[in-house]
Amino acid sequence: MLDSLFANVASYFASLKLSALLRALPGGLAQGLIWGILALGVFMTFRMLGVSDLTVDGSMATGGAVCIMLVLSGVNPQLALLASFLAGMIAGVVTGFLHTRLGIPDILAGILTQISLYSINLNIMGKANQAVNVNKVVFLFTSNAKVLTRTIWIVFGVCLALILALYMYLGTEHGSALRATGINGNMARAQGINTNRMKVIGLALSNGLVALSGGVMSQYQGFADVKMGTGAIVIGLAAVIIGEVLGEALLGKHMNFFIRLSFVVLGSVIYYVVYVFVLWLKFPPDDMKLLTAVVVAIFLAVPNLRTAKKNSFNRLAKQNAKAAKLGKEG
Amino acid sequence: MLEIKNIYKTFNAGTINEKKALQNLSLTLQDGDFCTVIGGNGAGKSTMLNAVSGVWPVDSGSILIDGEDISGLCEYKRAPFLGRVFQDPMTGTAADMQIIENLALASLRGQKRSMFRWGVPKADTEKYREMLKTLDLGLEDRLTTKVGLLSGGQRQALTLLMATLQKPKLLLLDEHTAALDPKTAAKVLEATQRIVEQNHLTTLMITHNMRDAIAYGNRLIMMYDGHIVVDVSGEQKKNLTVEQLLNLFVQASGSNEVNDKLILS
Ligand SMILES: Nc1ncnc2c1ncn2[C@@H]1O[C@H](COP(=O)(O)OP(=O)(O)OP(=O)(O)O)[C@@H](O)[C@H]1O
Ligand SMILES: [Mg+2]
Numbered sequence: 273m274l275d276s277l278f279a280n281v282a283s284y285f286a287s288l289k290l291s292a293l294l295r296a297l298p299g300g301l302a303q304g305l306i307w308g309i310l311a312l313g314v315f316m317t318f319r320m321l322g323v324s325d326l327t328v329d330g331s332m333a334t335g336g337a338v339c340i341m342l343v344l345s346g347v348n349p350q351l352a353l354l355a356s357f358l359a360g361m362i363a364g365v366v367t368g369f370l371h372t373r374l375g376i377p378d379i380l381a382g383i384l385t386q387i388s389l390y391s392i393n394l395n396i397m398g399k400a401n402q403a404v405n406v407n408k409v410v411f412l413f414t415s416n417a418k419v420l421t422r423t424i425w426i427v428f429g430v431c432l433a434l435i436l437a438l439y440m441y442l443g444t445e446h447g448s449a450l451r452a453t454g455i456n457g458n459m460a461r462a463q464g465i466n467t468n469r470m471k472v473i474g475l476a477l478s479n480g481l482v483a484l485s486g487g488v489m490s491q492y493q494g495f496a497d498v499k500m501g502t503g504a505i506v507i508g509l510a511a512v513i514i515g516e517v518l519g520e521a522l523l524g525k526h527m528n529f530f531i532r533l534s535f536v537v538l539g540s541v542i543y544y545v546v547y548v549f550v551l552w553l554k555f556p557p558d559d560m561k562l563l564t565a566v567v568v569a570i571f572l573a574v575p576n577l578r579t580a581k582k583n584s585f586n587r588l589a590k591q592n593a594k595a596a597k598l599g600k601e602g
Numbered sequence: 603m604l605e606i607k608n609i610y611k612t613f614n615a616g617t618i619n620e621k622k623a624l625q626n627l628s629l630t631l632q633d634g635d636f637c638t639v640i641g642g643n644g645a646g647k648s649t650m651l652n653a654v655s656g657v658w659p660v661d662s663g664s665i666l667i668d669g670e671d672i673s674g675l676c677e678y679k680r681a682p683f684l685g686r687v688f689q690d691p692m693t694g695t696a697a698d699m700q701i702i703e704n705l706a707l708a709s710l711r712g713q714k715r716s717m718f719r720w721g722v723p724k725a726d727t728e729k730y731r732e733m734l735k736t737l738d739l740g741l742e743d744r745l746t747t748k749v750g751l752l753s754g755g756q757r758q759a760l761t762l763l764m765a766t767l768q769k770p771k772l773l774l775l776d777e778h779t780a781a782l783d784p785k786t787a788a789k790v791l792e793a794t795q796r797i798v799e800q801n802h803l804t805t806l807m808i809t810h811n812m813r814d815a816i817a818y819g820n821r822l823i824m825m826y827d828g829h830i831v832v833d834v835s836g837e838q839k840k841n842l843t844v845e846q847l848l849n850l851f852v853q854a855s856g857s858n859e860v861n862d863k864l865i866l867s
Pocket of ligand 2: 647648649
């Protein structure tokens with residue numbers, strides 16, 4: 273029994289080839305950076321607006337679908353990405369309208385848009401997926417192994433530019449008003465800020481970024497799929513949270529806003545590098561989403577569990593019982 | 603200045619929770635009036651301020667500021683006219699932003715916010731520092747501190763400063779010292795008095811403290827059941843005692859529930 277177990281373990285480790293991991297890592301890095309764009313969008317809503325926006329799963333696929341279909345009809349791929357961004361913004365506006373004008377709770381508004389986008393994406397593509405012949409079209413964001421390093425640098429540059437743009441915007445008078453809206457709506461309105469409009473703007477920007485990420489991803493993989501955004505919100509949240517935990521651990525109070533945004537993208541890269549590593553360990557790909565969800569749940573729960581421990585009735589009861597016992601003995 | 607004309611507001615109309623919170627309420631404030639507002643729990647004091655602030659529309663009646671009817675404007679559109687400090691110290695500031703960022707937000711109350719002007723101008727920083735110094739709470743050295751780290755009293759004082767940074771046509775204070783310890787409350791009230799006088803602000807101040815209501819301002823109103831039942835000003839207000847005030851209330855409302863309904867501090 274034990275022997276065969278050992279044999280199994282040994283053959284498992286023997287089957288893990290370090291060279292395979294090294295070969296997979298650059299791709300993980302590239303995808304991590306591409307998902308980093310999406311994570312920046314999720315950060316906008318989740319952290320800046322305090323809204324949990326589930327539009328993301330739909331708008332990412334919309335970004336991909338729009339990009340691929342435009343490229344197929346001969347449009348310049350970079351222009352197609354701009355269109356992806358705009359399409360995502362429209363999706364965000366729709367969610368914002370449902371939420372602020374029609375008074376539908378934010379989570380539900382996002383789900384409604386997400387579901388409608390599923391049909392819309394199918395309509396855009398005419399079927400569940402569409403591919404571009406990557407030998408005919410030259411993509412800037414190609415996964416072609418020969419120029420992968422270049423692709424990584426380009427996506428890195430795009431991420432940096434987006435971080436800088438967000439940093440600049442959120443520091444302006446307008447951006448401050450958006451942040452205030454997320455922190456304290458009553459205060460914002462008392463200061464004359466149209467909080468409804470700010471939420472719509474934030475949702476639009478966020479989903480613009482998400483769709484841009486979807487567009488870039490579709491170029492990277494050479495196709496768009498109606499399911500490419502499934503679970504995207506969880507991956508985005510994972511990136512945001514991993515980045516925060518890491519930033520907190522490394523820098524603590526010295527974190528300025530630019531670094532905070534950078535850690536969002538870094539969180540996404542770490543997520544993907546770990547993803548590649550876990551796959552390399554032969555973790556079943558089908559279970560990756562489950563694993564991701566568990567990780568996110570743990571990270572989201574840790575801060576709450578910490579305070580819960582501090583504020584526990586049980587702990588106090590035990591503490592007092594112990595003190596009473598000591599008092600009796602002594 | 604402020605004219606409230608026959609406003610009504612009923613919450614949850616037609617349900618068992620129906621509450622006629624404002625009933626034919628009218629009030630006119632002159633320029634520079636500092637009017638204190640007292641009344642028992644549920645008398646409608648906060649509801650009156652919320653009606654003026656536009657938290658929701660009133661059912662009927664009109665509210666005018668400087669002759670302009672604002673009753674059809676939503677909350678954020680009325681902000682240019684109003685400075686507000688709330689009972690809960692959490693309400694008036696953005697906890698996750700720095701003191702200076704909060705002040706910068708307030709300095710643009712009711713104005714267009716640019717997508718291109720970045721950060722806080724140097725000159726303003728100095729101005730804010732000077733203003734914070736006058737509060738005497740040590741905030742002038744903590745410009746970049748997150749507001750969430752401040753005490754309730756410090757937050758209320760800051761909110762007061764924010765409410766008056768852009769001179770409002772009307773300052774609305776809803777028991778803004780109720781959540782503070784007596785010493786801090788006195789300090790914030792002092793600051794209130796000074797700022798109101800310096801800027802000749804027209805002010806409505808709700809308080810649960812009858813002595814404060816008598817000591818501050820040039821006019822005092824008492825609310826009961828959604829409208830004003832006592833209104834004293836001038837010499838009469840100056841010489842008012844708590845006892846007289848209670849008598850006035852009994853006469854006006856025909857109610858003897860004064861002693862349990864009104865808080866006598
Ligand atoms: N948004 C609301 N929805 C439903 N009922 C409300 C609302 N706001 C106020 N009320 C009700 O209207 C009545 C008047 O409330 P209001 O807050 O104006 O009293 P108040 O005079 O400020 O009393 P307090 O001294 O307790 O603050 C109360 O019965 C209250 O429950
Ligand atoms: Mg009240």
